[in-house]
Amino acid sequence: MEQTNQDNYNNFDISSKNPLQLKYHTCWISCATALNDGRFATGSEDKSIIIYNNKTFKPDLIIKEHKGYIMSLIQLSSGVLCSASNDKTIKLYNIDGNTYNVLQTLSDHKLPITKITELSNKKIVSCSTDQSIIVYSKENNEYTKEFDIKTNGTNDNVIQTKDNEICYYEGIKSTLCFFDLQNKKNVAQINNVSLTTYGYDSLAMMSKDLLLVAGCDILTIINTKSYSIVKTIDVKGAGNINSICLLMDNVLLTADYKCRIIQWKIEGDNLTLISKKEKAHNNNRPIKVIKKIGNGLIMTGDGSGEVKIW
Numbered sequence: 001m002e003q004t005n006q007d008n009y010n011n012f013d014i015s016s017k018n019p020l021q022l023k024y025h026t027c028w029i030s031c032a033t034a035l036n037d038g039r040f041a042t043g044s045e046d047k048s049i050i051i052y053n054n055k056t057f058k059p060d061l062i063i064k065e066h067k068g069y070i071m072s073l074i075q076l077s078s079g080v081l082c083s084a085s086n087d088k089t090i091k092l093y094n095i096d097g098n099t100y101n102v103l104q105t106l107s108d109h110k111l112p113i114t115k116i117t118e119l120s121n122k123k124i125v126s127c128s129t130d131q132s133i134i135v136y137s138k139e140n141n142e143y144t145k146e147f148d149i150k151t152n153g154t155n156d157n158v159i160q161t162k163d164n165e166i167c168y169y170e171g172i173k174s175t176l177c178f179f180d181l182q183n184k185k186n187v188a189q190i191n192n193v194s195l196t197t198y199g200y201d202s203l204a205m206m207s208k209d210l211l212l213v214a215g216c217d218i219l220t221i222i223n224t225k226s227y228s229i230v231k232t233i234d235v236k237g238a239g240n241i242n243s244i245c246l247l248m249d250n251v252l253l254t255a256d257y258k259c260r261i262i263q264w265k266i267e268g269d270n271l272t273l274i275s276k277k278e279k280a281h282n283n284n285r286p287i288k289v290i291k292k293i294g295n296g297l298i299m300t301g302d303g304s305g306e307v308k309i310w
Contacts, residue, residue: 015275019308029301031073038294043070086112127155156197188227204244214241245290255287
């Protein structure tokens with residue numbers, strides 16, 4: 001599907017495609033990540049992580065180490081798989097083909113962990129409903145808490161916006177906060193921003209200075225240099241835009257509560273709707289996750305535990 005020509009966005013138009021359907025989870029798909037070896041992994045509210053073979057699309061490996069459902073899942077630059085759960089823990093795994101072992105369990109949060117991300121300096125940041133964000137650094141092959149950020153509300157998402165800056169979302173207050181990691185202080189905040197909660201991929205950097213925020217029926221574009229709202233786009237009837245998937249420099253997809261997948265073209269600070277797939281999942285369970293995986297394919301996961309490959 002994917003071409004080197006960045007303008008050939010029609011390669012990602014899934015409006016007429018017939019997807020491959022997979023059903024190995026028993027509850028909502030809550031997160032997913034592409035793996036360096038071409039495979040991909042999904043996390044679910046059934047407390048399991050599944051790693052799929054990228055040729056047969058059947059499970060190569062099923063991991064059941066968490067006592068709660070999986071909220072966030074990433075592969076670190078080192079190749080280590082990292083998961084966060086509402087059981088208040090983060091687990092790190094070494095994946096070797098069809099086997100794995102748990103390298104470390106981090107238990108510093110007091111309430112469910114909603115999102116984890118890796119910074120450009122290889123540190124890990126986690127956010128939680130316990131009103132804290134924790135920065136972990138690696139020393140002697142283990143991650144330890146470097147410092148934590150006390151916040152004024154439950155934290156539903158976090159993303160790196162600059163070399164020494166993160167943006168986190170206080171769900172109760174509907175506030176985006178920008179935090180300077182070097183000076184350890186908030187440098188800006190934007191109030192009354194709508195964002196889909198509980199760690200879904202509803203934050204994405206469109207470019208160096210533009211942050212895209214998805215929530216309810218609205219996409220909000222924020223300039224992270226001036227900390228100002230550039231534009232809001234009303235996506236009528238979406239209910240909730242649960243996940244954003246950046247495909248290449250000028251193309252992205254959104255998946256929403258109404259089981260729609262919409263393809264957008266990025267032109268400066270504008271988003272142009274290119275195509276739309278209605279009822280991308282037919283069981284009336286919201287699409288929670290949309291991800292680009294190996295070989296230029298797109299995967300989506302819904303509230304019934306079904307995964308589709310486009």
